[in-house]
Amino acid sequence: MKDFTLDNLTAEAVAAYTTNASRPRMAHILGSLIRHLHAFAKEVELTEQEWFEGIQFLTATGKMCDTKRQEFILLSDILGLSMVVDAINHAKGGRGTESTVLGPFYVEGAPEVDSGVNIIKRDIGSETVLVTGTVTDADGTPLAGAMLDVWQTSTNQLYDVQDPAAPKWNLRAKIKAHDNGEFSFVSEKPVSYPVPTDGPVGRLLEAGGRHAFRPAHLHFIVTAPNHESVTTHIFVEGDPYLDSDAVFATKADLVAAFESCDDEKLAAEYGLKVPFTRVRYDFVLLSAATA
């Protein structure tokens, strides 16, 4: 009969999941997962108390998840795993806009609106920003039918889903670019903010001696027909957390200057007062065939 020991447990467990697995891909993933999981426990000589703390940590992480909070995505983010998966799947070779983490606060189904919209649904005296740019292919050809799904925190450091006082879809929208690829919208200038620290992830950051801040950013999922969509951020140049993002998601090419603008005509067009803050970012999507 089987006598499981430290010497044979890993091979036996891998064999158990790979011999009869219905899908070869599943067997490959489970085999690799088991090998790394066992190797981790052996490498650190995990004690039973530490193992149990891990069980309790994972259980609490699951309990923290609901329709507005995904603590396991946040955990993946702060361990750098989300960015590893992003990098594996979106090697752009410098040809398209770089991607970065989705984060745990994306909500599907934001209302579709025309370019030029103001997405601030509550006035809390925030600094506004005019965001403009284009969506093109790698050759600079405008992509008709491009859509920018945008979301961000408010000046109070909270996403609408974290803030009971925020109107629904505050600082969220799906913005339809013009057929010439140009888009614009008015929003609040994003601020740096801490990821939620009232759950297991907060305790882990504290144990690791890490701050919880993310540098200020706007989230985007940019799509266009027949092109690979990109999930990314625009970061605010000069933010003090650009060098120590809690979720390791910064990329130099995604940082943009938020500059003061005194263009009276533009101000009038968007209902702003001079001087106002402006940022420009041009998104480049790879064709679905080459991505």
Next chain:
Amino acid sequence: MKDFTLDNLTAEAVAAYTTNASRPRMAHILGSLIRHLHAFAKEVELTEQEWFEGIQFLTATGKMCDTKRQEFILLSDILGLSMVVDAINHAKGGRGTESTVLGPFYVEGAPEVDSGVNIIKRDIGSETVLVTGTVTDADGTPLAGAMLDVWQTSTNQLYDVQDPAAPKWNLRAKIKAHDNGEFSFVSEKPVSYPVPTDGPVGRLLEAGGRHAFRPAHLHFIVTAPNHESVTTHIFVEGDPYLDSDAVFATKADLVAAFESCDDEKLAAEYGLKVPFTRVRYDFVLLSAATA
């Protein structure tokens, strides 16, 4: 500023958790965990869809946990991790009774009862078994004050906490051994049974093409003053699942013969009818100093 790439993400994440960690041990564990987690994702080139299925799987596993069900312990068990941790922490060198998994159905606080007790609280016509044995040190000296915390499934393949019809503490007790180290109790002969398959763990076993069965066993946590406690099972010799335990927890030394006995005197002492089933197992605890 930091530009995170596939080449530097692992080193950057490890450094983030080890530079300022409050406890060196925590830094060591987190560093190893991050290295293995990233290496796993790179090794299998994890897709975003697979990553998201993993997030959903872990979330569902957390949601499945309650006061009577610990799906993360079950997950650790079926991936062989629990046995790796057990083996790391309880290398006995052949001197003491081997340990094995705790499993997800242990409940603290079972009533303390004297040796000789019948722990069947509901008659469902099961085959009964007389369990006898001793608790000694490695030299065979009886350990006064030894206690055996025992629990098991009923013949219907369910632990009391899984079975709304079962009386509280059915087939569970803390049995006080005599000062000469001897103990005995009457229970149901254990049967092989499937681990719960109505949650994420069940789906994982199915994806891996594995059956969910555990060979029949009695659970024990055996303790004695000044000695290392042992968390273990007695397995039923001849069980068809001894070679393919769903949680990789079998050890040859923990298998015992459940034999027919026609001792009229013994039968009368325990209120049994001949022939009855009997099993004997002698537990050996290492002294706390040498363990």
